[in-house]
Amino acid sequence: ISITLPHKECIVAHLDELSDEVQMSGICNTAVRRNGRWYGYNTDMMALHTLLEPHRSRLAEGTIVAGTGGTAKSAVAVLRTLGITNIFCTGRNEEHGRQLAERFGITFLPENQCKSATFVAVIHTTPVGMAPEVEKLPAIATVLQPGMLVFDAVYNPPLTRLLSIARELGCTTISGVEMFLAQAAEQFRLF
DSSP: BBOTTTSGGGGGGGOOOOOOHHHHOOOEEEEEETTEEEEEEEEHHHHHHHHHGGGGHHHHHHEEEEOOOOOOOHHHHHHHHTOOOOOOOSSSHHHHHHHHHHTTEEEOOGGGGGGGGOSEEEOOOOTTTTTOHHHHHHHOGGOOTTTOOOOOOSSSSSSSHHHHHHHHTOEEEHHHHHHHHHHHHHHHOOO
16 A cells, blocks of 8 residues: 555554664555565655765755655655765754654754755755645745755646746756655555
8 A cells, every 4th residue: 555644654553564764764655465464665765765865975065854744754764874964954843843853863953044054955845835836935945055956855746936946046956756756666566
């Protein structure tokens, strides 16, 4: 089965076997039943690893993850597996942000303090900008600068307002469509 929000965390307690990715992130988006047992996987992490690994050196210069939900946890877990240590997170829900930061040993920044940190990569994991509210811009957009690496997990529309602004600034961009397709291909393989 394919699991989506808000069930990606609560399903974990009901599974018999957890992949390394699920154990690391606490997030499961794919469950497969074999021999009477449920196996949990995080294909979002597998997709993020594929998309972010080629940019490892840039990510190491400083990366901020915007959002505090399941995709944010998957993104931070992937950054950790890539050996990235200079990681920040931010989000509207300060309590969830601080919990995320504590869990992974990273720095939480309230949204109004993001400009005080140095980073060259932005990973946006909130639904802000998703259809039908395509004109909405996430708060993290205020930190965009030329030459950054910008990933937006939103895949509808394929070119979000955030990515459009990032491209205008000459940033390297990764669309949520790329993640959506990569994780779906991995789900298909598992099924």
